[in-house]
Amino acid sequence: MIHLQNQNEQPASVQPMQTKQPKLYEVTLSSGTMHLLAPDSEAAAWMALELSHERNDELINVRQADEW
Numbered sequence: 001m002i003h004l005q006n007q008n009e010q011p012a013s014v015q016p017m018q019t020k021q022p023k024l025y026e027v028t029l030s031s032g033t034m035h036l037l038a039p040d041s042e043a044a045a046w047m048a049l050e051l052s053h054e055r056n057d058e059l060i061n062v063r064q065a066d067e068w
Contacts, residue, residue, distance in 0.1 A: 024065040027051065030058040035065060 022037040025044035029052055036051070038044035045062050052059035 026061075026063050026065040027059070028061040029055065030060060031055070 020039045022039055023044075025036050025038055025041070025048070027034050027036055027044075027048040034051075036044065036047055038047055041062070041064065044064075048059055048062045051057075
């Protein structure tokens with residue numbers, strides 16, 4: 001049996017996306033420190049790694065800047 005879904009109907013397993021406020025992360029490269037905004041720590045880590053590759057620089061650390 002094939003169920004055709006109405007365009008306005010969402011499957012029960014799909015939850016509406018919650019928009020998160022981006023957080024400030026401090027990225028330490030061998031050449032210095034910079035800051036970036038990311039939705040979570042995993043995204044920040046991937047962004048920092050990409051940044052280090054673009055700058056041909058060594059990634060040393062990524063941490064949430066306003067973390068206590």
